[in-house]
Structure formats: structure tokens, C-alpha cells
Amino acid sequence: MPVCPSSSLDLNQIPRNQWLAIYRTMCRARFTEQRMIRLYHQAKIFGGVYTGFGHEAIGAGTAHAGGDNDLFTPCIRDLTVHLARGLSVLDVFRQFLARATGPTRGRDGNVHYGRLDQGVYAMISHLGAMISVAVGGVMARRRQGLDAVAMAYVGDGATSTGDFHEAVNYASVFDVPLLVVIENNQFAYSTPNSQQYRCKHLIDRAPGYGIEGVQVDGNDAVAVHLKVREIVGEMRQTPRPVLLECDTLRIRGHGEHDDAGYIPEALKAEYAARDPLDNMRRSLTDAEIATARELDTIDSECQQEIDEGYQQALAEPMPDPATLLEGVYAE
Amino acid sequence: MTQTLAETGVVERTYVDCIRQALQQLLRDDDRVVVFGEDVGAFGGAFKATLGLQEEFGRDRVFDTPIAESAIIGSAIGMATQGLRPIIEMQFLDFMNTALHQLINNAATIHFRTGNAVPITVRAPCGGGFGGGPFHSEELETIFCHMPGLKVVYPAFPCDARGLLVSAVEDPNPVVYLENKYLYRHVKECLADNFEPVPIGVARVCRRGSDATIITYGAMVHESLAAADVLAAEERQIMVVDLRTLKPYDHDTILAAVAATNRVLVVHEAWRCCGFGAEIAAGIAERGFHLLDAPIMRVAAPDVPIPFAPSLESVYRPSAGTIVEALRELIEY
């Protein structure tokens, strides 16, 4: 039987509402993606579907530790980050269904969105490319007198890119308060970590950049959140980058087109037993932050929001072909 | 009939089958050949073009790399200059942008600067039409064609896919081999097991005609042929030239085709501004101005990033329909 991972942590250090907000974000992401998967298999979605199944604790635990002025560059597994920053489930469906009303007006697909007014940059596909953008964004915000920090999300695979190295070194040289959230889910598409890097842990690289590295259980939202609150608090006082490595497993395929046959079944089973949502429920009920019934209520509120969001997005139009040429340049 | 076909090994082969077949043959025939890239090993590549090759030839010759496009091309340069024949798979052409530096600054200039050959082949899946959005649909041939020192091939048919791949690998220069994702499983041909290399630099007339000529390549060859079918029903005969190689391209076949119809439409899936069609049009204007009865026309993608929404991508991407419209205008000029 898996032990409750957070049993040693004191949840009462922070307000109850914060924990419930984190739980809600995780549910909204999970249930939205469940719907997305169904729609994909019903061929009701154009393009691919990539989910953050099993990654919910990382995005929710980190993003809910951010403040209003902070900046985020989430990647494909981080629907939680968008939702935590205020994106509506409705907007997510608009995006996936290529609606003119969505955050990219139907111009880009699936996870490639982000609202700057919520401090979130829209990713490009190219792995590692967004880290330096987060660096520059937060450099500017600090110059404007804001005590902002940035959180940049990458997978284990993305740490092999030149862009990753350039950005982290750059942030280090300029003492930029950048939390690099490495979601180590053990696979990059089909490639296991043994073919990706040879340090024991990715944070072993931190000393090479002259920065600190911290490891945390990526399936435990309580552990992630408490650790990141602490790091971010220190970062605001003494700006500097930190590598945070969150261990987890990508329990589904790279995208829904991929059955992940290359991931050993035993490994999948091990992580399925440590599902971040189940973990979080257990942590909250054990610590008497919420009753199971209260959490069930949140679940059904999320489901309802998803039903309504999907139905509304469905009823909205796709972009008018006559607008094809619009928006390439700023006016 | 079926029996004779079976005896010669003639089977229906898709474009991606032919790529795999050529890779397999190259690995078998030439022990200098190595195949590498992201997820090309046991997984067989994002599009399954390398499926089974690691099993057959071992991890020494077919292997996965870290996600490091620049190092993938850089290491290929090192290997090629030490006697190997590396074949790289870029998972998507779009991601090759992060390695352009190694390709255009390093690989493309080495022979000119030092006299050392750099025989590398970079396979790059490209093109849209399936909801891939801005970063999984790009057509960037122009960038490569612009760089002295690179060769660029772009097959449209399964037989050319295998024949050109062999020629690319045998060529002593860096060759960008563009393969269109839409064609992978959409085009099939009945082909024998044995095949000859298709020479680099030679276009093919896919369809003869007298009323107008389309110069095209890649997925647009098929849209152009479909457009030619539509006009054939109206008694208009359209010549379709598939360039197959973009650099060095086949001026002579182009000029002969222009001479036969006196009207030219250039079609490509890439953006219009500075697209490869501009080079073709300029070449015709320089060498065949006297052959023209109408201005050279182009059908190309409009100058906007590739949109995701089907309602936009369907008008973004050139199609048989937009080609038919352009042909009518051209013929009526």
C-alpha cells in the first residue's frame, strides 16, 4: 500500500482555502483532459491531444505559490498552470476546438496558448525555447520595481537542448529569480532518461551553473507547494535562479496517438498507485483540511464547469476564413 | 496477372514504406551508413519511417539521440568527415530551425573552405494539411535553397522517395531531404522490390499538356494533378512538372515545358514572399521570357503563420481548387 507521501508535512501552516484551490485546479485539469481524450477518440478534436495526466501536482503546486506579478512559461503537461492563473475551462475548450473566441483565436492549437494578462506566455513547440523568455520577462518586471519571480517549466528531454543551457546560465549570471521546474517524467516521447542524460539527478547540474537545485516528489502537491513557497519567498528577498526537479512518470502516451507501449507496465502501475489527485485527497482528508464529501462537491462543481464550458465552446464559431490574413503584424 | 506481379515483388507501397525500404537497403549495402535522431530506434520514429531498423542493424547503426538538434547535425558533420554516411531524422522539419546554425554555417561551407566533403543526409518531415498548426506544418525549403553548399530534394511519389534517398546518401554533399507528412500514407504506387537511384537535379514531367504548365513539387504535385484532371474535363490540357530536386534544379526541363505551353503557373505549399516559386519565376523570366504568352503566375501559401483552425488552414493551404482558379485565369489571359 503506498504511504501517504505528505504525512510528515504540516498543512496547517497555510490557509485551508489555498489547499482547496490547489485541489480544485488539479481536478479541473484532470477532468478537462479526460473530456479532451474522449473527444479525441471520437474524432471531435482537430489535431493531437497531449495531456498532463499524472503531472497535476507539479503545475498546481508551483503556480499556486506565485503572486500576481509573477510570470510563467508552462509546457504541454501544464494545463494546471493556466487554470491556476485564471484561464477558464471554457477558454481551454475554445482553444482545442479552434474557436475564434479562444485565446489564440483559432490560430494555434491545443496547448499552445497563454494569456499575458495572467502572467502566462504561450509556448512554442520547440523545447527549451521559453526559458529565456521567462528570464527576460522577469528582468523587465524587476526593473519596473516589481518583486516578480518567473517559473519556467520543462521536461527531462528539454534539458538536453542548447536553449535550456543558455537560458539557465544566463539567468545565473544576472541573478534572475527564475524557478526552473523540471518535470522529470522519465520519458521524452519514447526515449528513456538513460538515453537522455547521464547525471544521477538533473539537479546535479545546478552546481555547474552556480545555483541551487532542489528535488521534490512530483506526485505530491503538498510537498511541491510547501517547498516552492519557501523557495519563492527566499527568491524574492535574494533574487537568483533555482532548479527544481519534480519526479513523476508520464502515465499516458506522449500524446493520445501513442499507447506508450515502451513504458514498462510495472512502472505505470507503480505510479498509477501514487496518482497525484488521490494523494491530494488523502493528504487533505488525513489532515482534516476537508472531508471526502467536501472534496466530492468540488469534483462535481468541476465536472459541471467542464460540461458547460464544452457545450458553450461548441456553440461558438470557428474563425471566419475571410480573416485569414489578419493579425500577423501589430498595428 | 497478380501472380506475375507477385513474382517480381510488385506490391503497393506507400511513400513512407519507400523511405523505410531505402534506409534498409542503404544500411544493408553500405556499412558506413548510420541512422540517428530522436525516437528513431526501437520506437521507429514519430512517423514509423525507421521501424524495425534498429532491430535489424543494431544500436550501433540506428540509434536515439538526446533532444539536441544542433548536436545531432554537428555530430553528423564530424562523422561524415571521418568516413561515415550519416542519415539524420529531424522529428519535424520545424525543429530543425534550432540546428540551422550547424547546417548552414558549418556543414554547408566546409567543402568550399577546406575541400573536405560532408556527405550527410538530413531527412525532414514537413508540410501541413492535418491540423498541425504553426510548428508542425512548416515548409522551409527556401531557407536551404538559399544556402550555397546544400542540396535540396523533395520527392512527391513513393518511387522517387526511395530513389532520391539513395542518391542523397551517395552524394558527397550535405543534402536536405524533405518528406511530406501528408504524403506518407496518402500516396501509394505498385512498385517492384528492386529500384534504381533517382538522380539529383532531374525533374519529371508527370503529365503532358499544351495549354499551360504547372511547375511544382512535394504535396502540391498531387493537388496540381487533381487540378489538371478538372481542366481536362473542360478540354484544357495541363502539363505538370514535378521538380523533385530544388537545388540544383532542372532549368532545362522547366524551359522545355514552358516552350510547349507558353503559360506557367508555379505552385508550392510554402509561403509566397521569397518562396521557391520566386526563384523559378525569375529563372524563367531570365531564360525564357520570349516563350511566354502570359505573366508567370504563382499559387502559394499566404504570408501568415500556419493557422490551426480547419476553417483557416483549408483556405491557407493551396489546393486543387485554388490551382484550378489560377489556371483558368492564366489560360484566359
Ligand SMILES: Cc1ncc(C[n+]2csc(CCOP(=O)(O)OP(=O)(O)O)c2C)c(N)n1
Ligand atoms: C527542439 C525540439 N525538438 C523536438 C521536438 C519534438 N518533441 C516534442 S515533445 C518531445 C519530447 C519531450 O520530452 P520532455 O521534454 O521530457 O517532456 P515530456 O513530453 O516528457 O513532458 C519531442 C522530442 C520539439 N518539440 N522541440
